[in-house]
Amino acid sequence: MRRADRLFQILQYLRGGRLTTAAQLAEKLEVTPRTIYRDVAHLIGSGVPIEGEAGVGYLMRDGYDLPPLMFTQEEIVALVSGARILQSWGGTKMAEAAQEALIKIDAVLPETARRQVGQVNVHVLDGAEQRGQWRDYLDRFEAASEAHIRLQMNYSDEAGNKTARTVRPLGVWFWGKVWTAVCWCELREGFRMFRLDRISALQELDRFRPEKHQTLRAFYESEAYRC
Numbered sequence: 001m002r003r004a005d006r007l008f009q010i011l012q013y014l015r016g017g018r019l020t021t022a023a024q025l026a027e028k029l030e031v032t033p034r035t036i037y038r039d040v041a042h043l044i045g046s047g048v049p050i051e052g053e054a055g056v057g058y059l060m061r062d063g064y065d066l067p068p069l070m071f072t073q074e075e076i077v078a079l080v081s082g083a084r085i086l087q088s089w090g091g092t093k094m095a096e097a098a099q100e101a102l103i104k105i106d107a108v109l110p111e112t113a114r115r116q117v118g119q120v121n122v123h124v125l126d127g128a129e130q131r132g133q134w135r136d137y138l139d140r141f142e143a144a145s146e147a148h149i150r151l152q153m154n155y156s157d158e159a160g161n162k163t164a165r166t167v168r169p170l171g172v173w174f175w176g177k178v179w180t181a182v183c184w185c186e187l188r189e190g191f192r193m194f195r196l197d198r199i200s201a202l203q204e205l206d207r208f209r210p211e212k213h214q215t216l217r218a219f220y221e222s223e224a225y226r227c
Helices: 003-017 022-029 033-045 073-089 092-108 111-118 134-147 216-220
Strands: 050-053 057-060 149-156 162-174 179-185 190-195 199-207
Touching (some): 003 022, 003 057, 022 057, 033 050, 073 092, 073 111, 092 111, 092 134, 162 190, 162 216
Antiparallel strands (some): 050 057, 149 199
C-alpha cells in the first residue's frame, strides 16, 4: 500500500472521535506500529487535529474532514464508468481496487456530487461467463510486469497448437472482450502478444533485469507493434 493511501485510511479510522491505538491501526493496515507512529506524526505536522500519543491511542476531533473533491459531471461519469468496466472485465484485484476507489471518492465528495454518482446511467454487462481463469492471469501478468518477474506458461495459438513459453511481461491490453499480454518471448527471441484466454497454466519464475532492446519503448518502435 502506498503511503498516501495509508494516510487516507488512517484518517478514515480516526473519524468520529473514536480512540484508536497504533496497534489496532497497524493490524488493519498490515504495517508495524512504528510505521503508524511516523504516519500520525506526519499528519499532525500537516495540521490534522489528532490528539493522543504512542501507547495510549489517538483520536481526531470532530469537525475535521478532508477537503471535498470537485469533479465535473463528465468526470464523474468517466470515473464511475471506468470503475464499472474494471469490476466486470478486470482482474480480481483490479475489480476490488475499483470498488474501493469508488468508496473513497464517495467519502470525500460534496453531497451534490455524491448524488450524481448514483445517477450515472452507464452500465456494464457482467463478463463472468467469458472471463474464466484469465481473470486471475490478468492480475498476475500486471503484477509481474511491474515487478519484472519472468513467467512460464502453456499457450495455445489460434489453430490450437500448444507450446510452453517463458516470457518477460511488459504490460496488458484490453480489446473489448479480450485481454492480451505484451511480452518478450524467450522461445521466439522477440516481442509477442498473448491472449490470456488461451493460457492453460501459468507459473512465476525469477526476476529479470530489463534489457534496452526488450522494453515497452522498444516494442513501440518495433515491427511487431506497427503490424
